[in-house]
Amino acid sequence: MKEITDIIRSYEQALTSGKRMALATVVHVEGSSYRRPGARMLVTDDGQLTGAISGGCLEGDALRKALLAISQQKNKLVTYDTTDENDTTLGVQLGCNGIVHILFEPIKADDAENPVELLKKISAKRQNAAVVTLFSLHSRAGTQPGTCFLHLQTDDQVTCNCTDPDMHDLLLNETQAAYERGDSFFKAFDRSLTGFVEYFNTPPSLVIAGAGNDTIPLTEMASVLGWNVTVVDGRTGHATRQRFPKAGKVLVTRAEDVLKHVTVDERTFVLLMTHNYNYDLALLKQLLNVDACQYVGALGPKKKLERMYAELESDGMVITDEQKAKVFGPVGLDIGAETSEEIALSVLAEIKAVLGKRAGFSLREKLEPIHNRSDQRVDYTRDEKEDFLCAVQTIAP
Secondary structure, three states, rough: OOHHHHHHHHHHHHHOOOEEEEEEEEEEEEEOOOOOOOEEEEEOOOOOOOEEOOOOHHHHHHHHHHHHHHOOOOOOEEEOOOOOOOOOOOOOOOOOOEEEEEEEEEEOOOOOOOOOHHHHHHHHHHOEEEEEEEEEEOOOHHHOOEEEEEEEEEOOOEEEOOOOHHHHHHHHHHHHHHHHOOOOEEOOOOOEEEEEEEEEEOOOOOEEEOOOOOHHHHHHHHHOOOOOEEEEEEEOOOOOOOOOOOOOOOOOOHHHHHHHHOOOOOOEEEEEEEOOOOHHHHHHHHOOOOOOOEEEEEEOOHHHHHHHHHHHOOOOOOOOHHHHHHHEEOOOOOOOOHHHHHHHHHHHHHHHHHHHHOOOHHHOOOOOOOHHHHHHHHOHHHHHHHHHHHHHOOOOO
């Protein structure tokens, strides 16, 4: 969501300045590429780029294609084949070894339902969402409907820009499928159109109990990642906006009252870092009984956590193995962290690994591809699959 937030900010600035713009979206990838489907980049008519669709190798040509889309006010699908190491169009030996399809959509400022406005609706409220982008892989000159359908799960709100009214129910069904899968996927709707059904999970929410100096790097790094950060502490001199300008909320409250001010869901990660044993203990006692809470990181040695468990159990609390499984103490990945900044990196890396359901080991030890290949699979019929393969073979960069 960080990239989308940046794009929205640049979009609003461009509107104020009267600039014209286009949105470039990676809609399909075959093989390897630096960015996956869903990567976006906003381009203004003066050449400003926000976001990224590659590691930098495609941005130069993409700028020219975006300016053309702005000039012609027409959606365009452009295919970049980085498998040809002798191709001098983009530069020799890019090393990506993949075919990347990028959709360029001119943004109409007077359209309240243009692609960026749809992204704004996603970021406006903490909820799951699904977006459908329709495009034709068979012909770059064919119809490219673009970003045309949005469903917000909690609000059950639908925005549909499809010119074909029969597509509404079909697309709604696919967004429901995205929620069931908890992932993005591709769908062939007919012989000419492919849909990228993109699943947007709620952004992570990080609650840091502790306003000491060691939590300042945590808030700054989490902010760079685009996470929602809340800092809570019982000390008025520590929990201040001046010390934590990157935090979304800074609260001064007793441990017993933290959950009155903070909503905890399955995407909420709580860190116990107050260096106050009793504060951490009181908050841990509450969090163990919050079923939605899936991660509690406890700073300090394992003996401290074991002492907390023992004290809670001596007070009559029954702590199950399932409850203990969501507590990560000592918190963080083992990367040899010593300084506050290094510890922050270790902690956030562990949370990201939990988010991605990964073990957090070196990628060189991974036998499978880095990215999940299932997100590239298109649900075609046999005839549609044959047509698709023929079309891909004839598409040139």
